[in-house]
Amino acid sequence: MPDTSLLNLFHPGTGRIPPYLAGRDVEKARFDAVVRNLSNGVAADGDMIVYGPRGNGKTAMLRHFTDNCVCDGIRPSFLWMTPKNMRSLEDMTRRMANQDKSFLDRFSPIAASLDLGIARFxxxxxxxxxxxxxxxxxxxxxxxxxxxxxxxxAHNLDPGIAGDLLNASQEIRANPDTPFFLVLAGTPGLVPLLQEADASFWERGDIVELGRLSPEDAADALALPLADAGVSIDREIAAEVAGRAHCYPYFIQVWGDEIASCLHDSKESVVSADTVAKVENKVNKRISTILQCAAG
Ligand SMILES: Nc1ncnc2c1ncn2[C@@H]1O[C@H](COP(=O)(O)OP(=O)(O)O)[C@@H](O)[C@H]1O
Ligand SMILES: [Mg+2]
Structure with missing residues (x-):
């Protein structure tokens, strides 16, 4: 009998790590290489800029990379920030200081004026x-x-703040023994924003344009988690579904979720053409709601 975990097998959502992160091997190798150096006390050569349309998997990919990073020295701290807590240098400084008052005190009077969250600079x-x-x-x-x-x-950053960040990163990495790595991820709107920032050297960073999955990777994103849950699916059917999802990671998760819940209800353990036909309407409804919300 199919497992009840079928109901929670796929994760159509924002930033959720999927049951199987398909593709992205090249990007992972590049990320891992920097993290391994960092763990041995060596600075990154440059920043990583990841951009691509919503739903292509930027957040999920970076979360997966940080959870599964390969390091043979000290595991780095992965600090996640979003533009809403980076409205000023003051905001960013306070977050970076980690509310460490003794450290901030060494920098008076600037630190005194920062006053851990009460006063402004x-x-x-x-x-x-x-x-x-x-x-x-x-x-x-x-x-x-x-x-x-x-x-x-990061496409929502203020261009001035983006410039401050990139410049700070460049200055910090000038010392090769300072293990620091900056990653900016956002929609394609990130590119014009960085062009506006006062840091033209960003173009020499590691630029990752995150597209859709290849047809093979998209089929794997559907078939491998199902196989792990004891469900079999023909390669042809997986390829057909991947095509209908346009190899778009988010839509693959929606298809997977509907297929898995259909099998759970019918207590079947094989995905047939019939299963696909049965869930198609539900999938299309979900997808068109998403598209309407995105357009509105
Ligand atoms: N490589 C992948 N393989 C399978 N599913 C993925 C992959 N990348 C992302 N997803 C799924 O796609 C959806 C959107 O991912 P998300 O990281 O929120 O995209 P973005 O940050 O680009 O808007 C999530 O449901 C996630 O689990
Ligand atoms: Mg995201």
């Missing part, structure tokens, strides 16, 4: 001082544990 503090303070805080964190700073939804 005093107006006498220059932009230059603010950005060096931010940089020093980051460097200090890296001296304790390697740091991977991942900014998701």
């Amino acid at each position: 005093s107006t006498e503090v220059t932009v230059f001082q603010r950005s060096s303070f931010f940089q020093e805080i980051l460097e200090n964190r890296c001296s304790r544990t390697p740091v991977v700073l991942i900014v998701d939804e």
Whole structure:
């Protein structure tokens, strides 16, 4: 009898790690190589910029990479941030300082004016001082544990803040013994935003344009989790479903979810052409609702 885990096998959602992360091997190898160096105290050569349309799997991929990173030295801290908590250098500094008051105190009067969340940077503090303070805080964190700073939804950053971040990253990595790695992920809108930021060197980072899956990887994304749950599916049927989902990772999860729940209800353990026909309407309804919401 099919397992009840069929009801929770696929994860159509935002940023959920899928039951099987298909493809992305090249990207994983590149990410792992940097993290391995970091774990041995060596700085990244550059930043990683990941961009692609919504639903192509940027967040899920980076979460999977961080959960499954390969490091033979000290495991880095993976710090996730989103633009809503990066509205100013002050916000970012406070987060990076990790509410470490003794550390902040060494930087008075700038630190005193920061006052762990109550006051704002005093107006006498220059932009230059603010950005060096931010940089020093980051460097200090890296001296304790390697740091991977991942900014998701980075297309929503203020271009000035994006420039501050990229410049701080470049300065920090100038010391090859400072284990720091910056990853920015966002929709294709990230590209014009970075062009606007005062940091033209971003183009020399590791730029990952995240597209849809290949037909083989999309079929695997559906078939392998089903096989793990004791369900068999012909390669031809998996390929047919992958095609109907346009090899789009999010739609594969929706198809998988409907197929798995149909099999759970019917207590079958084989996906047939009939199963696909049975769930098609439900899938299309779900997908068209998503498309309407995205358009509205
Ligand atoms: N490589 C992949 N293989 C299978 N499913 C994936 C893959 N990447 C993402 N997904 C699934 O696609 C959906 C969208 O992923 P998400 O990371 O939110 O995309 P993005 O961040 O690009 O908007 C999620 O349900 C996720 O589980
Ligand atoms: Mg995302």
